[in-house]
Amino acid sequence: MIDFNSVALKNQRIFYSLLFKAASETLQELALDKKYLGAQIGITAVLHTWGQTLSFHPHLHCIIPAGGLSSINQWIKSKNNFFMPVKVIAKKFRGKFLAFFKKEVLAGNINFYGDIDFLNDNRSYQGFIDTLYNKNWVVFCEKTFKNAFYVVNYLAKYTNRVAIANSRIVKVKNHQVTFTYKDYKDKDKEKFMTLHVFEFIRRFLMHILPKRFKKIRYFGIMGSRN
Structure with missing residues (x-):
């Protein structure tokens, strides 16, 4: 069975938007569930599409305040262990993403071509979707930041990056x-990888976003409308 990344690479604008x-x-x-917080939170979400070796790995980094606003606009602070179990987030995210994805497929907005052309067959497509539902999707939660400086420092590292910094390139020969x-x-050991220049360029070009696509977005109390 193919990797979901093959579909994402051929449908980048829609796939990233669904993320x-x-x-x-x-x-x-x-967060609105009182079992976890019972408040409206804010989210700063940043899209990344690369792994350390320039592989195609679309994912989001989300920064969330340690609390939110109640229905009467009172601040509710998060519990000591902060927010909610990652397995709960992962299962709900999987359900939502696949529901949105299937809707786009039905609307004819997702293209299956090239090495994923076989997904145009209904039986193959359904088998593919079933496999995705049966997989455990991964959500990782960092420890909370100590103060505002660490928030700004984190954002500085992640918001305006490209797939690889010049400082990581040690030799071209x-x-x-x-x-x-x-x-x-x-x-987290530092290692070296050597690629043919055409393969290096191919990998780098996978991470150029669609024209005018906004890779940083704000939601909830972080949204401009709020």
Whole structure:
């Protein structure tokens, strides 16, 4: 079975928009539940599409205040363990994202071509969707920031980046590009990867966003309308 990333790469504008929609609705709806917070939160969401080796890995970074506004506009502080279990978030996000995705497919807005052309067959498509529902989707929650400085520092690192910084490129020679990367599966060790220049360019170009696509969005009490 193909990876969902193959579909995302061929339908970037819609796929990325669905990421924002599903993630923001998931977090806001769960936060309104009194079991977790019982308040309207705010979200600053930033889209990233790359992994350390320039692989295609679309995901969102979301910053949420440690609390929110009640129905009478009183501030409700988060519990000591903050917010809610990641498994709860993951299951709800999976359900929302796939529901939105299927709706776009029915509307004819998702294109299956090239190596995913077989998904135009109804049986293959349904098998693909069933596989996605049966997978455990991953949500990771960082520890809370100590103060506002750390929030600004985090945003500075993540909001205005491209797929790779010049400082990570250590050598370009004989049509080969060598760069550093962190291997998160090996205790964040710094390692080196060498790619043919055409492969390096191909990987880099995957992370150029659709024209005028907004990769930073605000929701809830962080939204400009509020």
